[in-house]
Amino acid sequence: MALLEVEDLCTVFHTEDGVVHAVDGVSFQVEAGKILGIVGESGCGKSVTAMSVMRLIPDPPGRIESGRVLWKGRDLLAVDADEMPQIRGREIAMIFQDPMTSLNPVFTIGKQLGEVLDRRFDLRGAAADERMVEVLGHVGIADAEQRLSQYPHELSGGMKQRIMIAMALMCRPDLLIADEPTTALDVTVQAQILHLMKQLQQEFGTAIVLITHDMGVVAETCDDVVVMYAGKVVESCGVFELFVAPRHPYTRGLLDSILRPGRSKATPVPTIEGVVPSLLQPPAGCRFADRCARAVAQCHQDEPLLATVSDKHLVACHLPLEVPPS
């Protein structure tokens, strides 16, 4: 069953140079208890999509122009603004890339976690402390009681991100949106945080939207994947299908550029030549056409629409790649 259904979402930013179409007709679903990965290069609209779902787009300069964000069947874009804080945190929580900028440096961890319990649950004093220690234990923080009196600068990057996850989990949300949660962390801590998120999904049935540009993270963690390019969804399917039989040339390019063990030093890692087009005046036709080796004349004229190529596998391409022989 779909917990979250995003339908034809369009978000723009009004700038001095014109209107930037950051998210342009994006649709996807998140099923209860599943992890959906949203992947793509920087500037493809992944974070703006997440912020739009949470209704955190600063207006102005941003604006959600159209679309629907159905949360348990109810359109969040039509919900009264006063009601959104009840849904944010309690039902849908979000963690960001850099925990240092998300935590307030002048308050202790206990003060910041306690504020969540105070505001959301009217919980204070010993009962709040007990709950905080319990949740910190869940996210693998040792000496939890002692941590409550520490300031963010006294903790490592990995620990700060665990605190952020703990803060998000305080309210036992049904959906956790994690925007590049491991990018600022070293590889070992990254693995621990991903393991933790997977554990939380299994233990509490929390659905997760994981935004990342790292296909390795997707392979390890996700059930389903949405690939975004230049503000649009270009491919959407199950994680196994994505790695075994990607159908969009952009997805193929992302997969080819993964560093693999055993690659000879003499062989350069393949890259996708060129850059994501400006979303001020996106090109006509397929937005990937200038970087695509398969492009034909039609690609520069007609926009490819997202279409089903096999069960639950959608691709926006005039010439989808063949399925490799099994």
Ligand code: SF4
């Ligand atoms: Fe390449 Fe054309 Fe497909 Fe775009 S529509 S990805 S240019 S083949």
